[in-house]
Amino acid sequence: MVLAVQIERNGGPEEMKLVQVQVGAPGKGEVRVRHHAIGLNFIDVYQRSGLYQLPLPLQLGMEAAGVVEAVGDGVDHLKEGDRVAYATNPPGSYSEARVMPATFVCKLPDAISFETGAAMMLKGMTAQYLLKKAKPVEGLNPGDHVLFHAAAGGVGLIACQWARALGLRLIATAGSEEKCQLALANGADVAINYRTEDFAKRVHEITGGEGVKVVYDSVGKDTWEGSLQCLRRFGLMVSFGNASGPVPPFAPAALAAKSLYVTRQTLFAHLSSRQACQAMADDLFDVVASGEVKIHIEQRFALADVQEAHRALEARKTTGSSILLP
Incomplete structure (x- = not known):
């Protein structure tokens, strides 16, 4: 059992509840990731409010970084113990750990911290496609x-x-x-x-x-x-x-x-395959590792304080990137 943030109905930040959920073994094409840091993004607000409609109950969150705990059959680009980061559907990153499709989970270079990885994948790959593809x-x-x-x-x-x-x-x-x-x-x-x-x-x-x-x-x-x-x-x-x-x-x-x-435009239209995702992530990793782009983490919230985090985000009181810490 792990802690995760869920909503049972769309609405304001008060709809987000911290609950215990069961996390089992990964199936074919899946991995289980133990999160060290979780990204906070405006798309999470859209999904919570119902602007973007998804089936309920819903576990929120699109982005995180952590360590692979287990690997299912058919996954050949990751192994147990790998440091990883991701920004992908389906939602579920607002949790201590999760089982998820492995396709868009990328190895995180040792030179990039978990906090930086969690703060940059969705935002950084968005900046990448905007400036280089749109x-x-x-x-x-x-x-x-x-x-x-x-x-x-x-x-x-x-x-x-x-x-x-x-x-x-x-x-x-x-x-x-x-x-x-x-x-x-x-x-x-x-x-x-x-x-x-x-x-x-x-x-x-x-x-x-x-x-x-x-x-x-x-x-x-x-x-x-x-x-x-x-x-x-x-x-x-x-x-x-x-x-x-x-x-x-x-x-x-x-x-x-x-x-x-x-x-x-949406990021996920550009993540059409594992190869496309990896190429975008590699471009991001390179520009961050070079020092040309620095990831500014200006707000850190405990996972239990997720309602406060969403209120700050919606009130435009945040700058740079924000993360949740499980």
């Missing part, structure tokens, strides 16, 4: 401007550093001066406090009226219209989250004046 039709080249909302968050701080390493000029938005300074310290070219400035107007000033090639937006409803205004001709709007609520329906004609492109 590209505008005209491509991205060193010196190009991109706009990244919520740049002081976990994904954002990784993206700021990685964009700098790629030679991109990242324009960051954040909700306070402190958060703007954090984005700048991590490689953003310019930071805009969207609470005190019109970010669309400021972006056009920064780019000489041209606009940016791509906007990366995990905020959703509150930034949608302004983001479209920031794009240059043939620009790409990349929506990958809904922190302020889902984007309302819009008419395709709104894109016509500048022939804009819009895409709604």
